[in-house]
Amino acid sequence: MSLAASKPTVSAAPAKVAVRLAGLWKTYPGGASPAVKDLSLDVLHGEIVTLLGPSGCGKTTTLRMVAGLETPDAGDIFFGEQAVVISSRRISLPPNKRNVGMVFQSYAIWPHMTVAQNVAFPLKARRFPKNEIKDRVLRALDLVGLAGYEDRPGPLLSGGQQQRVAFARALVTEPRVLLLDEPFSNLDAKLREQMRISVKLLQKRLHIAMLFVTHDQIEALSLSNRIALMNFGVVQQQGDPRLLYEKPVNEFVRDFVGRTLLFRGTVQSSNPSGQMAIALAGARDCVVFGRCYNPGGMKNGASVYIGVRPEDVDIQAALGADAPAGMIGGITQAALFVGERIEYQVEVDGQGMIMIYGERHKPVDEGSKVWLKLRPEGHTAWASDWSHKEE
Template sequence: MEVAVHDLDLAYGDFTAIKSLDLTIPDGESVVLLGQSGCGKTSTMRCIAGLETPTGGTISIGDKTVFDGNSGRVVPVYKRNVGMVFQSYAVWPHKTVLENVAFPLKMKGVAKARRRTEALAVLELVGLAHLADRGASMLSGGQMQRVALARSMAMSPSVLLLDEPLSNLDARLRDDLRVELRRIQTERGLTSLYVTHDQQEALALADRIAIMQAGRISQLGTPEEIYGTPASASIASFLGVTNVFPVAPGSTSRALELADTEVVLRTDRAVPAVASSACIRPEDITVTLDSGNDVSDLSGKRGDANHLGGVVRIAVFQGSTIRCKVEIDGGIELDAVCPPPSTGVLAPGARVTVSVDAAAVKVLPDEVPSAETRAAVAA
């Protein structure tokens, strides 16, 4: 079912956790709320579930309004038909896997034979049917998380809410379960809202990603849109862009001066009129061992690219790639991820040339302006 949140506010005393938030999740879509701790993403989910009472706005699930700040309508949790999967597994250790999954069906009054059949069907979906009669206390962490997911799905929820359910698992298991979660959500056509601070998780699980900052959604788009065109330098930094440098006032796209340095770059992006930063992804940087040529001789000979001389300070071998930090002549350090050179070694102290296409230099406003700021500018 579609979930519609309009003009949602949530305050705790003088602190506002959610500010005029609007979000619509179409039927069958997976939306991920992505943001740093304290940005309001879990509070938003808890408001939809009914675990928090907002201070204003409306929330609808399907054609049913479950919260309306103006009329005072508040539908209790158990009447919203939402399934929740928490960071802690919340699995009953004294029950079997099957009993855990069948419990919500029992609470709904489903007959014993039917609830066993339905619970086994969901366990088959999450790959745990062979462990149906095993005690839950004998499961691994990943298996417990699958039980928690199956239990929420068994009640056939209108909306599935997941609050960082994979954060307690090791890296390899998280990767595996991301794929499983995406498969299940797609196959079942579940309307789902997933909360995380892990960008890789968001990219893997979302039809759309909502970036939350300071209680509001600052950017909403597909994973490809969010990754490729972040709306601000702060979002780019959060998404893993490690090369973020303030731009000096008066810079142009052909003479992009990095503040407090002697470095000047070119970009094919317009320079915003507000405080902004140059953002370069490490994987968009090419590092070449210095052949002894003057770097200035390279200008204009490799297309529309920036060529900067520097010295490798740190180099970390990562198998198919090398992650290195290069101190550029002129006062900045660039983080780069590149393949090993065909000849020679990228080692600390080596002279190198760093090349960055102008198209890879994104110039972004430091922050996405709030609705209040945009209104003030328009006025």
């Protein structure tokens, strides 16, 4: 280990941390602004951490810095206690000394080789003994569900199988971290779902650290122990999937992760921790509770938007003229049957048009009066000037 003698000045990661990124910056030559700005992130052993964000937000750049394919302008990278990059001291371990496994969107399977030859390649490059190569290749193929495919030529594999070979090839060296850059993007929806499950099971079995990159929020939510959501090179929020979904810290996070319905309301009261009671506009008597992340900016009586997740609203056929206390009325303008649910365009009293999800087994007619019931709590509150827009 060439860096053994050179102890970092910054604190190395504690034992449970497999990969630590600390204050990484990267601007490409000629780039107007940094591709990655001050990014810090830990991946623990046995954890899948996902970099999520729109195209161009700096996900691949981050991954390439971990692999050693790009050099950060500033910041440090540790694998466990080993210093891999210490920018201030111009320390940077070359890629072939980092022992990372990588899987990309393009499978990069060599067509002139068999499955076994493809998977054996990184071991041959490192001059592993023949017997060990054979054992490891068989184990890796077994792990990804391709036992028995050793002699199959690359071109005779389906897309999903090729991607499994790429996984086996990335795992065969028993890497310290597995880096995955949009590995399922080229697969169709069904196969993507299967691969998601395979990767989750694989991670449970191997207890390996994975740094996963995707722009697909469903992939991120379902696979990750933690997500770092990025925009313009900056991590907007980091946490477990539920945290990002239920407690988004800004509108970007709110709108990127899942769907949000915005209801108009007026602040009735709030406490210093940001919890507030909000009266729903257009309802006789409907108050819900939500959280606000700039509580200073919202006084009692202020107009706000209530951010509501679609599954937190119940829709039912109206049974009388006026909505009962705690509910708000509306008229369904259109009903879209999408299989697992029905999506209604509802003209909501005092609110405007809002898309509401309804149960397949309790359909409501188009053009009929409905009542909506919001979950009483767990919503988010957002500054808004909706009352001014109406004037």
